[in-house]
Amino acid sequence: MSVILRLLTVVGSHRKCHATTLPPLTFFFTRQLQSFSSQEILHYRLQRCSSMAHLKLLHAHIVVLGLSQENFTLGKLISFAAVDERGDIDYAALVFNRIPQPNRFMFNSLIRGYSNGSRGPSEAIAMYREMLSSGVSPNEFTLPFVLKACAVESSHWLSTLLHGHGIKLGICSHVCVQNALMNALIGFRMTSDARKLFDEIDEKSLVSWNSMIGGYSRAGQTMEAFNLFRRMKEFRVGPDEITFVSLLSACSQARDSDLGMLVHLFIEMTGVQADLILRNALLDMYGKCGHLDSAEKIFRQTPEKNVISWTSLVTAYARHGCIKSARELFAQMPIRNAVSWNSLISAYLQNGQFGEVLSLFEEMQDSGFIPDEATLATVLSACAQIGDIATGKRIHAYACETNLIALPIALANSLIAMYAKCGEVATALDIFREVQCKNLVSWNIAMGCLALQGCGAEAIELFREMEALGIQPDGITFTGLLTACSHSGLINLGRYYFERMMSVHSIPPEIEHYACMIDLLGRGGLLEEAIMLVGTMPMRADIVIWGSLLGACRIHKFAEMGRVLLKQLLELLPHSSGLCVLLSNLYSEAGRWEDRRKIRKIMNDTGVAKCDAISYIEIDGLVYEFMVDDRRSRWPNSIYPVLDRLTDHLKLEVPSGTL
DNA sequence: TTAGGGTTAG
Incomplete structure (x- = not known):
């Protein structure tokens, strides 16, 4: 046959x-053909269908041959339109809606099509509901697709309901249904529950192993992923290319090139076919781990590269300081998408080239690419850094236009940060209050920004609100909270929260928490307590800690203590420009010009360069960049008298020695 | 009588 x-x-x-x-x-x-019915020939052709144009022709044959009521034939037609990547789900739905009594196969095809689609999986769930209300019973083919839709929609309760349906229908013992239930739990980040389910699967398939290894990889649990990989051998299950992709992804996230290279070796030893996805995963692993030569080699050896191959290498260059190479490679890309643009744009953000971020954003739109949430969040971050509130507001308006129902939480958080950092604290708080599904990041941003803007009391009030709502804080929350205490001079409250952070919330203090506390104590004149705290730190004090301490010495006129501290530190960190500048300033204030000259000479001779601090100001929608003593001719002369007046005003307002 | 699940870039 x-x-x-x-x-x-x-x-x-x-x-x-x-x-x-x-x-x-x-x-x-042709004579033999006569022994087949027209319907059989049609089924064969539907099975071999290659395009929607072809499918429409076959649909016309179905109508002409009077087979429009044949559910088996129509099922094949719907299946291609709904499921095949060359299909058209709307066409499938059109045919489906004209069938008086669609069968289970048709429902399953449409649910599968919707769960794979880019328009969102809610239609898959709606179709499942229609299936139930039509009295058509789901089977083991139905549940995996509805579960997939649930995982994307984050409908945990719905997946639990479906689990119940599965038990009632007696199909939960099917390995595909069990894998789908496990994958739903992985999607909800309930990795340990997924593992329990995995352990309960009697006859695990390769997909079961790959799903669980992929789950650990996505959760950043690298060792668990590799432990499970080792157990595959005990169960006599051989890995395939998907197993290796998940393992490599885990290595990339953990930046563990040793493990990654072992996986590479294993791939070559087992002779698994390295398809494009596996090559891309290898490229990404080497790129993220900073092995640019190996990443380039894989890129060169990949005959048919896709947009992911190109973007992975652009990202690798950008993240390892080769922004010029990243830009050149980007220019050579035969095909780009929003992710490729975002990769380059965020590289400039990381590199502190905020003006370039904004011009690339313009270029992206001029090239016909639609910015997505990640683009907008990156550009908003650049706006926040340079105080470009005009562009920030335009992005806000754009985001509201394109997200008619509600702003995605990550974008809302970026907006809160942008408004707060640009000084519009009230607008930032309005957005924060309006966001329905705030996450911990939202609270941390709002609190941190209030603290930085000097609104310490408001930040502390926000923390109390958080506690009252039962939201568990993290280390970042406490950085904001302690900054708020420090900037408001609330020494006792700072001590209280620093202690509670460990005793109540079991959060071990990191170096930034110590820095906040030392700053708080130093500003309060409690130098002795601050120095003692440095002594109790489980990690080495960094330049920020010493800077806080030295700053306190300057404010409180402990000049001699500062100089002793600094000279000792300079022996430990002779190339620290920050320390050299601090010492130079201390000598200037004491009028010790010869010592100042010596330290400046050491800086010049040893190549210790003072980093130029760039400031930005936005006036009437234009962002101006300037540095200390910056008298470049492009600024209007009228700016200087204003700056001089501002400096005089500051000198009157701020205690001497702090300017 | 039709068929299914797991993988890569910002």
């Missing part, structure tokens, strides 16, 4: 080309 069916294609093509003069062999098979 299959031989004859294969030959049918030959007959079909001959009919097109040689309608009048068929060769004798083809003529023989």
Whole structure:
């Protein structure tokens, strides 16, 4: 039968080309064809369908042959339109909606199509509901697709309900249903529950192993992923290319090139076919781990690269300081998408080239690419850094236009940060209050920004609100809270929260928490307590800590203590420009010009350069960049008298020695 | 009578 069916294609093509003069062999098979019904031939052609145009032609045949009521035939038609990547789900739905009593196969095809689609999986769930209300019973083919839709929609309660349906229908023992339930839990980040389910699967398939290894990889649990990989051997299950992709992804996230290289070796030893996805995963692993030569080698050896191959290498260059190479490679890309643009744009953000971020954003739109949430969040971050509130507001308006119902939480958080850092604290708080599904990041941003803007009391109030709502804080929350205490001079409250952070919330203090506390104590004149705290730190004090301490010495006129501290530190960190500048300033204030000259000479001789601090100001929608003593001719002369007046005003307001 | 699940870039 299959031989004859294969030959049918030959007959079909001959009919097109040689309608009048068929060769004798083809003529023989044409006679054989007569033994098949028109319906059988149609089914065969539907199975071999190659495009929507082809499908529509076959649909016309169905109508002409009077088979419009044949559910089996229509099922095949719907299946192609709904499921095949060359299909059209709307066409499938159109046909489906004209069928008086659609069967289970048709429902399953549409649910599968919707769960794979880019328009969102809610239609898959709606179709499942319609299936139930039509009295059509789901089977083991139905549940995996609805569960997939649930995982994307984050409908944990719905997946629990479906689990119940599965038990009632007696299909939960099917390995595909179990894998789908496990994958839903992985999607909800309930990795340990997924593992329990995995352990309960009697006859695990390769997909079960790959799903769980992939789950650990996505959760950043690298060791668990590798432990499970080792156990595959005990169960006599051989890995495939998908197993290796998940393992490499785990290595990339952990920046563990040793493990990654072992996986590479294993791939070569097992002789698994390295397809494009696996090559891309290898490229990404080497790129993220900073092995640019190996990443380039894989890139060169990949014959048919896709946009992911190119973007992975652009990202690798950008993240390892080769921004010029990243830009050049980006220019050579034969195909780009929003992710490629975002990769380059965020590279400039990380590099502190905020003006370049904004011009690339313009270029991206001029090239016809639609910015997505990640683009907007990156550009908002640049706006926040340079105080470009005008562009920030334009992005806000754009985001509201394109997200008619609600702003995605990550974007809302970026907006809160942008407004707060640009000084519009009230607008930032309005957005924060309006966001329905705030996450911990939202609270941390709002609190941190209030603290930095000097609104310490408001930040502390926000923390109390958080506690009252039962939201568990993290280390970042406490950095904001302690900064708020420090900037408001609330020494006792700072001590209280620093202690509670460990005793109540079990959060071990990191170096930034110590820095806040030392700053708080130093500003309060409690130098001795601050120095003692440095002594109790489980990690080495960094330049920020010493800077806080030295700053306190300057404010409180402990000049001699500062100089002793600094000279000792300079022996430990001779190339620290920050320390050299601090010492130089201390000598200037004490009028010790010769010592100041010496330290400046050391800086010049040893190549310790003072980093130029760039400031930005936005006036009437234009962002101006300037440095200390910056008298470049492009600024209007009228700016200088204003700056001088501001400096005089500050000198009157701020205690001497702090300016 | 039709068929299914797991993987890569910002």
